[in-house]
Amino acid sequence: MDVSIVIPFLNESPNLLPLCEEIKAAMEPTGKQYEVLFIDDGSTDDGCELLEKARADMPQIKVVSFRRNFGQTAAMVAGLDYAEGEVVVTLDADRQNDPADIPSMLDKIDEGYDMVCGWRFDRQDTYLSRKLPSMLANRLISKITDVRLHDYGCTLKAMRKELAKRVTLYGEMHRFIPAVASGVGAKIAEVKVNHRARTAGESKYGISRTFRVVLDLITVKFLLRFHARPLHFFGMPGLALGGLGGALITYLTIARLFFGVPLGDRPLLIFAFMLVIIGLQFILFGLIGEMQTRTYYESQNKPIYHVRTTIGIEQDTPSKG
Template sequence: MDVSIVIPFLNESPNLKPLCDEIKTAMDTIDKQYEVIFIDDGSTDDGCDVLASCRETMPQIKVVSFRRNFGQTAAMVAGLDYAQGDIVVTLDADRQNDPADIPALIAKIEEGYDMVCGWRFDRQDTYLSRKLPSMLANRLISKITDVRLHDYGCTLKAMRKELAKRVTLYGEMHRFIPAVASGVGAKMAEVKVNHRARTAGESKYGISRTFRVVLDLITVKFLLRYHARPLHFFGMPGLALGGIGGALIAYLTVARLFFGVPLGDRPLLIFAFMLLIIGLQFILFGLIGEMQTRTYYESQNKPIYHVRNTIGIETDDTKKG
């Protein structure tokens, strides 16, 4: 299998048949064996029946149906798990992504990149509710993750199979796939893609999504930078707070012993002890996190590094070949 196309969907019945036709037209232009994996995220319409009828003329279609709605991230993970192609392409089912761009993404992957992200440079959405929040979120994400992309929210992406199987997602982190991929050293590129206005169905996103992005971004930043060394995350504020508290206690001790300053009615003394205790708690949190990290890696044999390729070194895969 050369290419796997992963498409999560939720109540997109009117869009599925035209989307399948567009995918077939796009993929017929390149000499690739492909599969199209639709992930039904608990739809209540007849989307699965539509796809079953599409299979009669397009046997490349495969459908995975969830028992209930688990969210787009879970649907994306399921699609990546079931994908068998050497290159995995993801896109939305609302037809705002143009399947005609898929060959360009695949060609870019074949230039040597691990992931190619779509950039909706002429986005056909409302400005205040969709485009402006997205622009602000993209700048914030790029600043915090150090992954410079114009468009994090574009689902249209292509990645190599080995990267797709390595990306670990949960919660609502599907929008941070490039940041997660960067964490394992993926070589990325960005390609301008066509973006179309929605013609059928209803959008599943609102302005509230922006606030969830900010919360997820905090999680991603922590996981990318401190997941293997939580003591550094908790220890720095712990040392700062504890140091300030200790300095205040030392000052008050000198004032009491050498200058006879009464301390019984000094709120500063209580504040100093609070800072010292909070600082110690932060450090203890970090130590507990360090122990959990060691348990996580050692119990599951998780690697602490990822190798792109080797020269002159035999691996199990090269021996099999």
């Protein structure tokens, strides 16, 4: 298998068959052997039935159907797990990504890159609710992760199989795949891709995801830079708070011993002890929480999705390497 095309979807029935035709038109001229792996994230429409019927004319179609909605990150992880191609391509099911861009991304991979990310340089979305928040988020993510990209939110990406199998995602970290890949030493390129306005179905994203992006960004920064030395991340604010509390306690102790200043009715004493305790809690609780999450998903190899059925897939469990 040369190429695996991974497409998570949720209630995108009107877009699925036209998307399959576009993929077929884009891939057949390349002469590459490919599969189209649809990941149904708990859809309630007839998308899976349509795809199963479409396999009669396009046997490259394969479907993994979740028991319920687990989120786009879980669907993306399932796609990467089940993919068998030497190169894995991801794209959205809403047809805003153009499959005609896939061959050029494969050519870029052939130049020696491990991952190629799409850049929707002429994005066909509303400015205030989609483009402006995305632009600000891209700048923030690029600065914090040190992986400079114009468009982290573009699902259209291509990556080598060995990289796809090493990317570990959970929560809602699918948008940070380039940053995670960079953490394992991937060579990343960015290419301009076509972006089209949605013509069918409804968007699954709202402005509320901005807050989730910020929280996930903190996790990504921690995992990229401090996963082997977490105390450096949690210890700085903890030491700052604890140090300030200790300094206040020292000041109050000197004032009481050498200047006879009464401390019984001074709120500053309580505040100082609170700072010390909060500093310790910041270090301990934050460290324990983050490391437990990492241990749960990685060390114990816990799945973040559960499959109900598969179509066109012979193996019982996905390949991990």
